[in-house]
Amino acid sequence: MFHQLRVAEVCPLTDDSVTISFEVPDELRAAYWYAPGQHITIRRQVGGVEIRRTYSLCDPVPADPIPGASATGSASGPRPAPASGPVPGASRGPARLRVGVRLVEDGAFSTYALKELLAGDVLDVMTPAGRFVLEPRPGRFAAVVGGSGITPVLAQIGTVLAREPAAGFCLIRSDRTAASTMFLEEVADLKDRWPDRFQLVSALSREDRRSGLPSGRLDADRLVTLLPALLPVSAVDAWFLCGPLGLVGAAEHALNALGVPRSRVHQEIFHVDEVPAGPAAAGPTSGGGTVRVTLDGRGGSWPSAGGESVLETVLRNRSDAPYACKGGVCGTCRAKLVSGEVRMDRNFALEPEETEAGYVLACQSHPVTPVVEVDFDA
Template sequence: MFHPLRVSDVERLTDDSVAVTFAVPPELRETFRHVPGQHLALRRHGVGGEEIRRTYSICSPAAPEGEAPVLRVGIRLVDGGEFSTYALKELAVGDTVEVMEPMGRFLLAPRPGRFAAIVGGSGITPVLSMASTLLAREPQARFCLIRSDRTAASTMFLDEVADLKDRFPDRFQLVTVLSREEQQSGLPSGRLDQERLAGLLPALLPVGEVDGWFLCGPLGLVVGAERALRGLGVDRGRIHQEIFHVDDGSAPAVRAAAVPAHATLTATLDGRSGTWPVQEGESLLETVLRSRSDAPYACKGGVCGTCRAFLVTGEVRMDRNYALESEETDAGYVLACQSHAVTPEVELDFDR
């Protein structure tokens, strides 16, 4: 469900990014109490009345029980991006934006242990919430942040990360790599690819003792980091990832199976079920949206996971999946925006 929230602050981070803070009224504090790593779906209507939805990760620490949540997201300008262009050029304090309650499964609840993150660009956003919450609440936790950016001027949340280094010098380790600019000290410039990470990580920290690895950013970085970690013997269950965008041509979609003649979809959403015919070429999310405009979705690109649903019966084929962990797909979950019917009858449950 979307809620209208007032913008209480818009802070320019870099030439192409801002941090937007929303005021949360008392009656919605529990609705918007987030776990570090979650994201928000934002909605507005364009000039022609078309609905525009985008997801952005929460960068603020999770509020302790009893305190009002601080709802702050990081937004980077995307070429041709309608919402990001609006956020950077028009959005102002006092404006109202429709916001869905926090969602996502790229999470780090505070607990003792050693944790590490490899991020690229705006992938720092959810990890900033993770690290700041963890270090403040759990004195027996350590966090290593390895971040890759193009240049120092394009680096988001410089001050916030520097503050973590000052507050927790013994428990927070920061490694910065710039791909297009030399640093006066630190690592040489260049991309953090699989080969480089495989050599770098063992020199930075005891890889086998890390309780959780969090990878976030462009597809190429995340895939390379996962392969490097797996090559170093890290168990798949300790690796968590979230894709922020998919590079063009880097991962072609799987050709979806043709929709069977007279295929039907039954879906349960917010306790109500319905059955509808599946039209040729449409995803199952599109089938639901023709009759239920309240069906959950944001990116429609297989990245955010907002449209996750449980496959009760039938068989589907997904075009892309950058949001669900293998454990989730094994358990029967699919992305409705990427799923096409393979069998004549399919049933999805959005409530599980």
């Protein structure tokens, strides 16, 4: 669900990135409760066209308990994260939300955010969502991140180390240069605050430095050698991979080669190229089928036009259908396939357990059977 939120601050982070802070009015705080690692979607009209972008929340989940309040998400808030539920004591929700935005070449929203957006402006912001979540719990955790992929992991580290004294975190980050590294100081502060429980390893692909790893890209071969030298790989309870597709794919490959079970690896991809339009993206049915939907407790049944995705069919009839990237990356359009069969063009958002449980990305799903039924509430 979208609400209008006022921009409290736009702060430069590097030459090509900023943080945007939003004020959350008291009456909406419960709706904007988030789990560490979740994101928000921002909606804006540009030249008469609606654009949506997802950005991860970077601050630790605030400890802001209301005496006697139960730690459950709001009915109008995010769909629940998959793990153990909201952080105890955080049920009131944040008074501010902060995201990091890096300038993308020709990026319709990032250009606006860096060059025009000012404190006091108002934007449409969706309640937090996403399953790239680390609930505070005892254990050893690690992340491999690249570029702006640090953003959700920053929230995870800050939350888990503050709330769970028996947790440790190893962060391996890859950036181009020190000057282009987002949240450089905030990560250094975490290191100062928890020197024993937070291990930081930085790799710069285009710059040599006195400390840290030698320059160069972190590819799969390098990670296979590097990771066991940094930490006991098999003792890590959960891995979080976030950043460009190339780095996340390399880290996943390396962890697989090192024998890490896939169930311990969580990933979130940033920056995936657009899917070319045309026959390759078209579905195997030529239209005439039916898409049945449950969305926010209401049902609907509509004809699908040839080649369109399940999300497109739904959006023609229900403008409140959830989506952001339409590219198979953010997972906002996740729905459960109740009956029928679909073919997904691509999936960078759902974990294998989710697809095995019948979840699909509506934006990437094309009906294969004449009738397809999906449930966005499941």
